[in-house]
Structure formats: structure tokens, C-alpha cells
Amino acid sequence: MRPTILILGGTTEAAELAKHLASLPLRVITSLAGRTRDPARLHGEVRSGGFGGAEGLARYIEAEGISIVVDATHPYAMRISPNAARAAELAGRPIIRLERPAWRKTEGDDWQEVTSLEEAVKAIPPGARVLLALGRQHIAVFAGRSDVHFVVRMIDPPEAPLDLTSHELVLARPGKAEDEEAFLKERRITHIVCRNSGGTASYAKLEAARKLKIPVILIARPPQNFANAVGDVKAVLAFIAAQAGLRTA
Template sequence: MHILVLGGTTEARALAESLHADGSGTRVTTSLAGRVAAPRLPPGEVRIGGFGGAEGLAAWLREHQVDVLIDATHPFAGTISFNAARAADQAHVPLLALRRPGWAPVAGDDWHFADSLEEAAPVLPGLGRRVFLTTGRMGLAAFAGLEDLWFLVRSVDAPQPPHPPRMRILLDRGPFTLDGERELLRHHRIDVLVTKDSGAAATSAKLTAAREAGIPVLVVRRPPVPEGVPVATTPAQALAWVATRV
């Protein structure tokens, strides 16, 4: 059995590790987009780079005799998810989406919502002047016109222009501690946090720190999973689904 995992997330790596270690002889290939300079590689076969759209992915599925396709990409990697749905349909390969649950506000949170980075940008001036931007290095062009605001931008790799003119870059990779996030907010005098609803505990400490500090949080909603694609929320659920395909 050959399983292709569209990866790049902690859940994808955990799934590949479990599939590789189950002793069944399953062939596991993990595909990474190649946007991170030094990714954490999972066990098994790894390919890096795009497929050339839905048609290219469908051709790869046929050529490499893939039996199961699992989309375990980042919740905001919308393009590859819709390409995966079309490719799986064209190649007649079962598809599962592995998506960690999103975050939900609790008592004391001051959350505001937007459907995209472009929609979030004009909302920011009404929420604060010193922004902790944790949406990654992609999409900073949406905030490039906000010349009166100061940004602390945290990402794994350095962002490229266009980006906000008043900006400090913090290169770091989670998981992040609550004490560390508290100190960042205090030291940089942050008065608004911007985040994507990526979910996961590894990066949720910033939400607690913002709540404690009374700082508003601007949350970018995640795009939907393509219609008709079944969803697992944990690697264990994905493993159980794969077992039904053997």
C-alpha cells in the first residue's frame, strides 16, 4: 500500500511516524512544499516541491501507484487542498483531510475576526499601534501600506518585500512558552495581536498572554476544507481511516 501525505505540519509528521512504525510494510511518501529552508523531515520517503496543479498531482498519483492521499497541510494552505480534491477525483484515489481543531475564544478574550489578511489590514489601526504579527512570512504585502503602525513579525524564515516599513523581524519556531510570550508583549509594548486560526497548542500561548494583558486579538479565519472531503482532527483518527482502506 502506498500512502502520499501532503505534509508540513506537526500532525503530518506524527502520522508519517506512526505509519512508518506500524510494521505493515506500508510505503509512506511525504510531500513538502519547500517554503521552509530547513524543514523537520519525517521518516519514510520525502519529496520537496510542487506538483504543477491538480493535473500534475493526479499524474503523480497514477505514476507512483498511490492508494491513499492524505492532505495534512497547514489549515491555511488552501490552494493545495483544493488541488488535492480535484486530483484525487481525477485519479480515483481516496482522500482524507487531516486538520487540527481551530481555536475558540474564552471568557476574557477580546477577539475580532477577518476572512483574509487583506480584510484584516484596514481593521488594525482601530485596534492598536504596536502589532505582534504572527501570520508567517507570506502575505505581509497586505500590511505594507500601514505606515503609521509598528510591527513585530515572527516567522521561521526571513520575509521578503513588500512588507510594513516599520517592522522588526523575529526568527523563531514554536512551540512557544507562556512566559516567553508574556515577555515579548511587555518588552515590545504590544497592544494588538494578529494571528491566523491555525490551531494547535504549540502556538496558543500568545492567546493566553494577550488575554492576561487585555490586548485585542485579530483572528484570520481558516478557509474551508473542500466540499465532500472527510476530515480527521488527529493523527489517530487518520490512522483509523487508513485502516478501513487496507
């Protein structure tokens, strides 16, 4: 029987991994939380929605005969990773964590690193024009800053109107560095608030900020402990090949 791989996904790395695994003699299931309205097509099988905590996930692992669990969820997804580690332990299956490396400050970056959204709120100076590059569930905490103009950029529209005194909403994906530069200039942005997501898709705004000397208030990743963590898809493929006894090129 083909080994079955469960990818806990919702990230570009998870999609990339599913694509690579599609050519191997494996059954591949990607699990999504089900929050994105129109998720991109993925290789292999896809399931959607929560499992009901670590115990629920352990039951799913048993029921589907999962051989290896890959936790490729987002660095800021706080609950699913500990649940996955516990579930794999309960079910007695190997687990590997795939986490894209965090961005590192480089010459010319003006970054203020904070550890929470609340700290980010306090770090904004009065009268600033801020690009809030955060998901819709992270905006409400900025409501008290009526002295600040927010440009809120997100991919999916918020379910309810944003509770910010002075703001504009831009529904768009991040662009290339030159597009980001134009965007920051056009809207006279003085500060950016974002998270240290890592990867290339949303790094362009930080390159543009460096060029325009715009300060960035960067919300650090939550600390998590992973017994078996790697930073790229290649390392996961090697782990799966070794565990499943596959020969790879």
C-alpha cells in the first residue's frame, strides 16, 4: 500500500510540497482550515475544516492511515502546530515541521521589532500614515488610534466594516518591489506594520521601505518548540523519502 502523507497546509510551501510529492508513489492529502474563500488549486487530495483539537486530529490520522504528518502551517498559526505535534505523538506517527525562515534585518532597514499586536499599536507615532499589512482578524486592536491614518491592505474583504476612525481599505495582493514603492509613495505612507512572515511573496514591501527609508514595525513570530523542524521543501522530501523507504533522484 502507498504511504499516506498528511500536509497541514495553508501556505505556499505546503502547496509546493504537495506538487513535488505528486510525482512519487504516495497518497497525499493537504488539510486546509477552510478560511480562505477561494483557495488556489492544489496537487493531490484536499480536505478542509478543523479536526476538533489534537485528539480529533489523532483520530483522523488513525482513520486515514496517515504514515507521516507534515506541519507546513503558517508561522503565526498558533494552535494547529502544538495540536499536530500532540496528535502525531498520540497516534505514534512521525512528524516534521516545515517553516520558512524569518526575514533578517539587513543594512538600510529601519525595523522596530515588537512581540505583539498591542505593542505594535503603541509603537506608532501620532499623526502617522500607516500601511497595515495584516489579516482582517488583526485590525480591531488598532481601533483606539484615532490620531493615525491607516491604509489597510488585505486579500479577502473583511466580513464587517473596519472599526478604524481614519482608514482606506485596499483589496490586493503584495506586488513587486517597484509596485510596492509606488504604492507607498502614492499613499504617503510613513510607517508599515506587518509580521515577520518570511518567504518572498510579501518581502517586496520591506525592500521598498528600505529604499524609501520608511520605518517598519515588525511583529515577531510567536515562540514555538519544534522537535523536528526544517526550513525548506527539499529537506521535507528527504525526510519523507527516508521514512517511506523511497528512492529519490
